[in-house]
Amino acid sequence: MALALFDLDNTLLNGDSDYLWGCFLVEHGIVDGEYYEAENRRFYDQYLEGTLDIHAFLDFQLRPLAEHSRDQLEHWRSEFLATKIEPILLPRATDLLNRHRADGDELLIITATNRFITEPIAERYGVSHLLATEPEILAGRYTGRVTGTPCFQAGKVERLQHWLEANGGTLAGSWFYSDSHNDLPLLQQVSNPIAVDPDDKLRLHAQQQGWPVISLR
Numbered sequence: 001m002a003l004a005l006f007d008l009d010n011t012l013l014n015g016d017s018d019y020l021w022g023c024f025l026v027e028h029g030i031v032d033g034e035y036y037e038a039e040n041r042r043f044y045d046q047y048l049e050g051t052l053d054i055h056a057f058l059d060f061q062l063r064p065l066a067e068h069s070r071d072q073l074e075h076w077r078s079e080f081l082a083t084k085i086e087p088i089l090l091p092r093a094t095d096l097l098n099r100h101r102a103d104g105d106e107l108l109i110i111t112a113t114n115r116f117i118t119e120p121i122a123e124r125y126g127v128s129h130l131l132a133t134e135p136e137i138l139a140g141r142y143t144g145r146v147t148g149t150p151c152f153q154a155g156k157v158e159r160l161q162h163w164l165e166a167n168g169g170t171l172a173g174s175w176f177y178s179d180s181h182n183d184l185p186l187l188q189q190v191s192n193p194i195a196v197d198p199d200d201k202l203r204l205h206a207q208q209q210g211w212p213v214i215s216l217r
Helices: 017-027 033-049 054-061 070-088 091-102 115-124 154-167 181-187 200-209
Strands: 003-006 106-114 129-138 141-147 175-178 192-196
Touching: 017 033, 017 054, 017 070, 017 106, 017 115, 033 054, 054 106, 054 141, 070 115, 070 141, 091 106, 106 115, 106 154, 115 129, 129 154, 154 181, 175 181, 181 200, 192 200
Parallel strands: 003 106, 003 175, 106 129, 175 192
Antiparallel strands: 129 141
């Protein structure tokens, strides 16, 4: 049984759930609209460019979780999933996941986006294993801080290595599907790296390395 790894945003989704959560907060007046919208866009552009300071971004992105109760956050998240995420789920992504299931592979979504946002999306795709950036929870509330290593760039490799050690797994015969050059550290570790609707930097690297390039759009 091989491990099949999948990035989430702009790979299994036709959009970025992290960025869309920020848009949702602005549209519903939950945050200071003008400031938050500008910062959300600025951080997303940095991510696309490969210059994102992940800790600065997480300080910004996790702050609203600390300002509201879990019940209120989960209510908003349900609306967010219905209005922002359901429209960008990809039928071809479901088909790809099902092909790996049929082959007997073990499926795992590995994403820089935090677990609060991504856990129900992984459930929607029927993937039980999820590695995501982990928001800290103390006394039943989010603190606005991250716990452990953010699941981003080389952090994905570190987090996956810990998961493999804990679960007795290996990367022999493994697959990883991603759209982003930010995932090159992990793409270079697997047996079968696949570029999915890739950004320009990843497309060029994939072409140079002879990696498959596919579309789920």
